[in-house]
Amino acid sequence: MKKPSIKTWRRALQIGVAVAFILIPLLNHFRINYFTGNFLAFYAAGLPLVDPLAVLQITLKNYYLSVDLLVGAGIALGLAAALGTVFCSWVCPFGLLSEWGQSLSGRLLPRADKGMSVKGRGFRIKIILFGLGLAGFLLFSTTPVLNQLSLPAWYSRIFQFYFEQRHISLAILFLLAILLVEFAARQRLWCRYICPQSFLLIAAKLINPSRLKIGFQQDKCLSNKAMSPCQKACSLSLDPKTLGESVDTECTNCGDCVVACKRMGRALGFQFGLRYRNSD
Ligand code: SF4
Ligand code: SF4
Numbered sequence: 001m002k003k004p005s006i007k008t009w010r011r012a013l014q015i016g017v018a019v020a021f022i023l024i025p026l027l028n029h030f031r032i033n034y035f036t037g038n039f040l041a042f043y044a045a046g047l048p049l050v051d052p053l054a055v056l057q058i059t060l061k062n063y064y065l066s067v068d069l070l071v072g073a074g075i076a077l078g079l080a081a082a083l084g085t086v087f088c089s090w091v092c093p094f095g096l097l098s099e100w101g102q103s104l105s106g107r108l109l110p111r112a113d114k115g116m117s118v119k120g121r122g123f124r125i126k127i128i129l130f131g132l133g134l135a136g137f138l139l140f141s142t143t144p145v146l147n148q149l150s151l152p153a154w155y156s157r158i159f160q161f162y163f164e165q166r167h168i169s170l171a172i173l174f175l176l177a178i179l180l181v182e183f184a185a186r187q188r189l190w191c192r193y194i195c196p197q198s199f200l201l202i203a204a205k206l207i208n209p210s211r212l213k214i215g216f217q218q219d220k221c222l223s224n225k226a227m228s229p230c231q232k233a234c235s236l237s238l239d240p241k242t243l244g245e246s247v248d249t250e251c252t253n254c255g256d257c258v259v260a261c262k263r264m265g266r267a268l269g270f271q272f273g274l275r276y277r278n279s280d
Pocket of ligand 2: 214233234235236238239240250251252253254255256257258
């Protein structure tokens with residue numbers, strides 16, 4: 001029997017998480033509370049998992065950091081420091097919807113329509129938005145502004161609102177509008193250029209240069225096409241062969257390029273360590 005690929009495992013986990021965050025509020029409605037919360041703060045049988053950005057905002061405003069928040073945010077940041085932004089590619093339900101939108105646009109839109117041409121690094125724009133959002137919150141607001149832009153949180157809160165309060169949140173329209181824009185643009189614009197939730201995770205991964213990453217060995221690469229299969233496989237429109245050439249802020253270690261490269265010489269692979277494999 002054929003072994004499932006990394007992509008199969010990844011999809012299974014993504015879909016499992018997306019379904020779990022529909023079922024959890026339903027179970028909570030019937031007072032089954034082993035798991036509670038959403039993507040801002042979640043408790044799994046007593047273990048806290050908290051969005052580091054939410055913790056940062058609360059701590060800066062209240063000058064107070066509880067043990068729960070410290071542990072919850074520490075788990076998320078520690079995972080990013082060791083494995084990169086795998087939350088985005090293996091867990092986040094909006095990431096899953098955005099990937100599906102991207103794949104659907106490739107199938108449904110005419111080939112001649114190349115979509116929006118986007119250049120440059122999304123992280124720079126994220127830094128600006130993150131700074132503006134944080135300053136706005138600290139100076140003018142009591143509501144953590146950046147939490148309102150958390151699409152994984154809105155995904156989970158939509159079901160919380162529905163099952164706990166019988167209320168259909170208009171945030172559905174916000175999510176659909178973003179997916180529609182991404183579909184037309186044929187680019188995952190939110191995840192690459194806007195999402196503030198990924199900002200601290202990216203910062204945490206950059207702290208550890210020995211983290212899990214994608215390595216490339218030029219001498220093994222069999223592709224001679226302008227657009228290689230690994231590039232086509234990347235839903236974030238990155239070139240996996242050049243990740244080691246600059247500070248890698250955008251790769252989420254999804255592994256789709258590694259799967260695509262299996263028949264092209266296995267030049268791409270996961271690696272830990274300080275140096276990218278091609279720089280040996
Ligand atoms: S960038 Fe944001 S919305 Fe996109 S997958 Fe990561 S956490 Fe989710
Ligand atoms: S470069 Fe590869 S591992 Fe990184 S996001 Fe793109 S496909 Fe995924």
